[in-house]
Amino acid sequence: MIYQSAHDIVFEDVFLDLGGLVPDVRLLVKLEGLNPAGSIKLKPAVALVESLEAQGLRQGQRVIESSSGNLGIALSAVCAAKGYELTVVTDPNATPAAVRTMEALGARVVVISERDGNGGYLASRIAFIMAAIARDPDLMWPNQYANPANCAAHHQRTALGIHREVPHADVLVIGVGTTGTLMGCLSYYREHSPATRVVAVDAEGSVLFGGPSGKRHIPGLGVSRVPEIFTDTGTFEKVVVPETETIEMCRLVARRHGLLVGGSTGTVLAGVRRIAPTLPVGATVVAVSPDLGERYLDSVYSDSWVAERYPDANVVPKERWAIV
Numbered sequence: 043m044i045y046q047s048a049h050d051i052v053f054e055d056v057f058l059d060l061g062g063l064v065p066d067v068r069l070l071v072k073l074e075g076l077n078p079a080g081s082i083k084l085k086p087a088v089a090l091v092e093s094l095e096a097q098g099l100r101q102g103q104r105v106i107e108s109s110s111g112n113l114g115i116a117l118s119a120v121c122a123a124k125g126y127e128l129t130v131v132t133d134p135n136a137t138p139a140a141v142r143t144m145e146a147l148g149a150r151v152v153v154i155s156e157r158d159g160n161g162g163y164l165a166s167r168i169a170f171i172m173a174a175i176a177r178d179p180d181l182m183w184p185n186q187y188a189n190p191a192n193c194a195a196h197h198q199r200t201a202l203g204i205h206r207e208v209p210h211a212d213v214l215v216i217g218v219g220t221t222g223t224l225m226g227c228l229s230y231y232r233e234h235s236p237a238t239r240v241v242a243v244d245a246e247g248s249v250l251f252g253g254p255s256g257k258r259h260i261p262g263l264g265v266s267r268v269p270e271i272f273t274d275t276g277t278f279e280k281v282v283v284p285e286t287e288t289i290e291m292c293r294l295v296a297r298r299h300g301l302l303v304g305g306s307t308g309t310v311l312a313g314v315r316r317i318a319p320t321l322p323v324g325a326t327v328v329a330v331s332p333d334l335g336e337r338y339l340d341s342v343y344s345d346s347w348v349a350e351r352y353p354d355a356n357v358v359p360k361e362r363w364a365i366v
């Protein structure tokens with residue numbers, strides 16, 4: 043198959059059957075990390091740039107966006123291919139590799155290390171963008187937290203892909219950050235498959251579902267401020283997972299199933315494990331895996347990184363696995 047642009051290389055029909063991870067259910071993981079940007083964010087990145095083009099974005103003009111990593115990488119790829127300049131505003135939770143990847147794709151990266159009032163960085167990153175736009179009105183900000191194009195990309199592509207490949211899913215499990223994936227898939231599923239339970243999984247310390255704000259260390263999921271695109275429609279279930287469970291799950295999947303998953307995939311799968319008692323025997327569960335694990339080798343998969351941040355985490359020592 044021959045593609046004209048790197049950002050067109052997106053696979054909507056790749057699922058891994060993770061049978062056995064949760065007893066007595068069919069667990070299908072939709073792998074979104076198998077594209078040139080390495081994450082689900084390639085689809086919203088294309089849609090966000092197209093929304094700016096509809097507003098008059100010109101070749102050579104500068105785009106600015108806030109991202110904890112993956113959207114920044116995806117936007118860098120799309121802007122490089124389409125001839126737009128890009129500044130990504132990120133924070134210390136972005137991995138050094140993510141920052142280097144964005145820079146290699148031609149983006150300028152600004153790291154904001156001042157926490158906001160909720161203990162996160164989002165409000166600080168957005169304040170930086172507002173100030174930059176006030177100085178330079180020619181900057182264009184797609185604003186993934188407020189732009190309906192983010193949700194539309196998942197309605198039109200992610201949800202459609204899942205429904206086409208697995209038409210009778212009983213449960214669809216989705217992690218939440220900007221909530222673009224959740225909102226887009228939810229609107230699709232309520233219209234086309236209303237019986238499917240949709241479960242949103244958030245990281246502990248995120249304020250999205252009303253819990254207390256707290257420090258989080260794994261990029262991707264969770265917010266320190268509720269995104270404008272989010273509506274609590276009452277038509278989905280909510281699960282909150284502590285980062286220690288995310289880490290345990292990532293390591294379990296890597297060592298038991300040979301798939302190095304990203305942090306938010308660990309959160310989503312830990313969410314599936316949490317709802318396991320509510321799943322009927324034989325249920326088909328689809329879990330969306332936003333990215334793969336290479337970007338997390340120095341965090342989630344590093345024993346010293348984990349030991350420093352979560353001294354009580356039940357991280358299985360490597361020697362024990364070696365014996366098994």
Ligand SMILES: Cc1ncc(COP(=O)(O)O)c(C=O)c1O
Nearest residue numbers: 112219220221222223262306332
């Ligand atoms: C790895 C990863 N997982 C999950 C998400 C959350 O997806 P969404 O922003 O659609 O809620 C993101 C968002 O950046 C991400 O990078």
